[in-house]
Amino acid sequence: MLKNFSAAVLAGSVLAVCLGFERQGSSTVADETPAKNYATYCAGCHGEKMDMFVDRNWKFGNKKEDIAKSITHGHADEGMPAFGGTLSEAEINGLADYILEGIKNVGQYTSREKPVGDVFKTENMTIKLEQVSGPGLDVPWGIAFLPGGDLLVTDRGGKLFRVGKDKSMTEISGVPEVWSRGQGGLMDVITDPRFASNNTIYLSYSKPKTEGGTTMGTTAIMRAVLKGNALSNQKDIFVAEPYQRTQLHYGSRMQFGRDGYLYFSVGERGNEKANPQEIKNNALGKIHRIKSDGTIPADNPFVKTTGALSSIYSYGHRNPQGLTIHPTTGKIWETEHGPRGGDELNIVSPGKNYGWPVISYGINYNGKPITNLTAKAGMEQPVHYWIPSIGPSGLAFVQGNKYKGWTGNVLAGSLRFEFLQRLVLTGNKVTKQEILFKNIGRVRDVRMGPDGFIYMAVESPGRVFRLVPQP
Ligand code: HEC
Numbered sequence: 001m002l003k004n005f006s007a008a009v010l011a012g013s014v015l016a017v018c019l020g021f022e023r024q025g026s027s028t029v030a031d032e033t034p035a036k037n038y039a040t041y042c043a044g045c046h047g048e049k050m051d052m053f054v055d056r057n058w059k060f061g062n063k064k065e066d067i068a069k070s071i072t073h074g075h076a077d078e079g080m081p082a083f084g085g086t087l088s089e090a091e092i093n094g095l096a097d098y099i100l101e102g103i104k105n106v107g108q109y110t111s112r113e114k115p116v117g118d119v120f121k122t123e124n125m126t127i128k129l130e131q132v133s134g135p136g137l138d139v140p141w142g143i144a145f146l147p148g149g150d151l152l153v154t155d156r157g158g159k160l161f162r163v164g165k166d167k168s169m170t171e172i173s174g175v176p177e178v179w180s181r182g183q184g185g186l187m188d189v190i191t192d193p194r195f196a197s198n199n200t201i202y203l204s205y206s207k208p209k210t211e212g213g214t215t216m217g218t219t220a221i222m223r224a225v226l227k228g229n230a231l232s233n234q235k236d237i238f239v240a241e242p243y244q245r246t247q248l249h250y251g252s253r254m255q256f257g258r259d260g261y262l263y264f265s266v267g268e269r270g271n272e273k274a275n276p277q278e279i280k281n282n283a284l285g286k287i288h289r290i291k292s293d294g295t296i297p298a299d300n301p302f303v304k305t306t307g308a309l310s311s312i313y314s315y316g317h318r319n320p321q322g323l324t325i326h327p328t329t330g331k332i333w334e335t336e337h338g339p340r341g342g343d344e345l346n347i348v349s350p351g352k353n354y355g356w357p358v359i360s361y362g363i364n365y366n367g368k369p370i371t372n373l374t375a376k377a378g379m380e381q382p383v384h385y386w387i388p389s390i391g392p393s394g395l396a397f398v399q400g401n402k403y404k405g406w407t408g409n410v411l412a413g414s415l416r417f418e419f420l421q422r423l424v425l426t427g428n429k430v431t432k433q434e435i436l437f438k439n440i441g442r443v444r445d446v447r448m449g450p451d452g453f454i455y456m457a458v459e460s461p462g463r464v465f466r467l468v469p470q471p
Contacts, residue, residue: 031091034098041083042095047387050102054388067096114439119470122422123434124405126470132455134167137462141252142188142204145450147196152226153457153464154203156185162229163464174224174231179208179217182247188254188264192292199225200292204252204264207236209243216243219250219266219283223292237294238311240283244269249337253323253395258330261289261297263313263348265320265334272357276316280307285356287320287334287348289313301351316354316379322395322412333383335392335412338362339370343389344382345412347428355379361387384423384430391416394445400452403469411454413443420446420456 039048046052060070071092074082083092118129132151133140139156146152151163158180160172178186184206192200200223207220221238224231249267257263268275268285276285279302288311289300302308322335332348342362346354359373375381386392394413398406412421418439424432441458449455454467
């Protein structure tokens, strides 16, 4: 694991810069296998599974000779020890081959072949992807289910559609004006738990504001009543302060908890220094919990903390775009985008600090750690993290009995690698992963429908699929 990365880098670089690496035992020992050498000398800093090499902009070249040179001479000023005095030339060449082979086997991350057909074999069953949406979608961001079987689907550009059972696409009027730039736009949509009687829905979106000629934006939550194909009684029940100029990291996933309160995520807007660790008057980089009219539940964790924003449920988040409720525990589960590597799956508990940017498993694009810490007292560890980043969006637990062997698994969309990830859990530990529908397109949302089927929204062209197990 990478837990000791920073300690190893620090200790290792000091040691290495002065001395080079010492091999334990005598200097006349026979050559070791590359796997053994990698585990002994490299894994502590570069990850057991070559995590740090998988997704790298190579600085010193990734041809075999380049890698061998890096290993032999090191890069003292970067913290990479020289192994020329420790390992034989054959061992160094062996390691270079081993790394090249290791990163080649990460084929899941490199293949870009589009799937042919709509029937997919998975480990447990064969699944047909039935398209349920009609034409006209570009970036479907969120899916909600209406009682009669219609869907509501947001398109990030700013439109909300009712998708009929005949794939008809009807635009809903009365949506908010959105700042549709960068990662912003019209994002999530959910229905009220009592929709059948109050016809109420919630939209998350990037809300613009122009001041002195400069436009800024923030994440906002609008509540509205849906009658026919029109929204009325629109009201912003939450507007995240402070507005920012960036067009990044809006978060924006929403979910009603078992307690009847509305949980939603707001990203740190690309400003990790100012926002995620600041709970005073700062809504960015947080999960919030509010009542459906926008007021604050009396038992929120920071209601009694002077100056703190009382809607905050948890903090220290980067860009959470997956939010769901565990079907048996009722706990809030969340996925968020890490920097490069370090995307997280978290169980969100009240008042907790999820660490960004003080702790992270992610690294900078030049391969250096963003922070020296992956863990710290008072900060939560993820249930699971992804290196390289998959770009997680949408999150759902598989429920019911339609999907044999998947019940209780968690599904996460991958924007970056364009697949759906199935995670098998044993307790709160991820014990197995499967890639589904490889290269299908950027997977933006995944949900369990009230009909017991899984639905998935994919981008460009925008499509919503129902996952139908085949006999
Ligand atoms: C003390 C920590 C440490 C150890 C041990 C270590 N490395 Fe490194 N290595 C680094 C750092 C830090 C860098 C430079 C920053 C970066 O690019 O990750 C680096 C860079 C490299 C590079 C160049 C990467 C590029 O982008 O061009 C290669 C190749 C490499 N290491 C291979 C190895 C191998 C093989 C071993 C084991 C024999 C090893 N390293 C052991 C810390 C370490």
